[in-house]
Amino acid sequence: MSVAFVPDWLRGKAKVNQETIQRLLEENDQLIRCIVEYQNKGRANECVQ
Numbered sequence: 001m002s003v004a005f006v007p008d009w010l011r012g013k014a015k016v017n018q019e020t021i022q023r024l025l026e027e028n029d030q031l032i033r034c035i036v037e038y039q040n041k042g043r044a045n046e047c048v049q
Helices: 018-040 044-047
Strands: none
Touching: 018 044
């Protein structure tokens, strides 16, 4: 899960290891690909949501 959705009181409590970093990178990659796809379809406003 993205840190953007983690409550303040939980931030900084997770163990940071290679698996966690890899999972975040894969999530970011998926989000970026989705944004690019929407932009290419002329649906840029939906990317913001």
